Amino acid sequence: MSQSQLSEPASETDASLNERDIELLRNAPELYHQICNELGKRIxxxxxxxxxLFIALMARGHCLMIGVPGLAKTLLVQSLADILDLDFQRIQFTPDLMPGDITGSEILEEGDDGKRYFRFAKGPLFIQLLLADEINRTPPKTQAALLEAMQEKHITVAGHTHQLQAPFFVLATQNPVEQEGTYTLPEAQLDRFMFNLTIDYPSHEEEVEILLSTTVDRNATLSKLLDADRILALQHAVRQIPVPRSVADYVVHLVQATRPDHPDSPDFIRRYLQWGAGPRASQNLALAGKVIAMLDGRFNVAKEDIIEAAPLVLRHRLLTNFHAEAEGRKVNDLIADLIRHIN
Incomplete structure (x- = not known):
């Protein structure tokens, strides 16, 4: 849908969507197109x-990126930070990484008066866009420190709370192949990620182009298309997009049907799932639907927007059991079956 064809906001949105919000939402599809073109200079x-990634950013969510090494995940995140004009930091998660290494710590210093004082030295979490590389290689205590930052947008050190910068966007990577020396991410932390993204291998044509473009001395300069203030304004505008009651009912019905002990769950969910998604999945589906509607030039969320977001939101929140493993049933297949069943 072209920008000139953008639908007018429904009357029920007039109270929440002001002129500034409407202008931002109208311009968002073209802005996203420009961002894609800029990223195409490197990616x-x-x-x-x-x-x-753009949907999650606009919805104030965090992403877990699953993919083997060498698929340009770090370059993608770095390039996105350049275009969005956000401060960027990469942390390589390792088994010896301690919570203080990412949050910062209190340092004892001597003042001009000869007395000693504690000064808080900020860690790399005090950034706007954070790439947590191989997050499953660090111990649970350090994962918990990151969890607080992701959920609460602040960290606590020595009993003192320190607010993080806004926007605060975490992209974590995980290698799906090499599992030696890794720590399983707890369900509570997985639930804090809005999306679980699978980064696939490139096609033959794409890999040829990657080979040709990366074996010469060329470093494309990217234009800055956004900044922190405009991102925050867009995130606010997105949240003013209404979710019709019928779509909200569909979202909750879909999420509740993933729970094996729920009366509305189908037989194949009861057979293959050990655990289903919680209410945060419903919230994330609705927020993702709002951004997808915005990118399509609409001021209301449709069921199709929820269906597009469902695999990204649900697949890391559903725990399969031994029946699924024995019969080769994958989470993505179960989500697809569930969508067909609920429809």
Missing amino acids: IGQRDAIRH
Whole structure:
């Protein structure tokens, strides 16, 4: 849908969508198109990943990126930070990484008066866009420190709370192949990630283009298309997009049907799932639907927006059991079956 064809906001949105919000939402599809074009100067392919990262950012969510090494995940995140004009930091998570290494710590210093004082030295979490590389390689205590930052937008050190910068966007990577020396991410932390993104191998044509473009001395300069203030304004505008009651009912019905002990769950969910999604999944589906509607030039959320977001929101929140493993049933297949069943 072109920008000139953008639908007018429904009357029920007039109370929450002001003129500034409407202007931002109208311009968002063209802005996203420009961002994709800029990223295309460095990133070949990965259009789905780019779209999903942008959706999560606009919805104030965090992403877990699953993919083998060498698929340009770090370059993608670095390039996105350049275009959005956000402060960027990469942390390589390792088994010896301690909570203070990412949050910061109190340092004892001597003042001009000869007395000693504690000064808080900020860690790398005090950033706007954070790439947590191989997050499953660090111990649970350090994962918990990151969890607080993701959920609460602040960290606590020595009994003192320190607010993080806004926007605060975490992209964590995980290698799906090499599991030696890793720590399983607890369900509570997985639930804090809005999306679980699968970064796939490039196609033949894309890999040829990657080979040709990366074996010469060329470093494309990217234009800055956004800044922190405009991102915050867009995030606010997105939240003013209404969710019709019928769509909200569909979202809750879909999420509740993932729970094996729920009376509305189908037989295949009862057979193959050990655990389903909680209320945070419903919230994230609705927020993702709002951003997808915005990118399509609409001022209301449709069921199709929820269906697009469902695999990204649900697949890391559903725990399969031994029946699924024995019969080769994957989470993505179960989500697809559930969508067909609920429809």
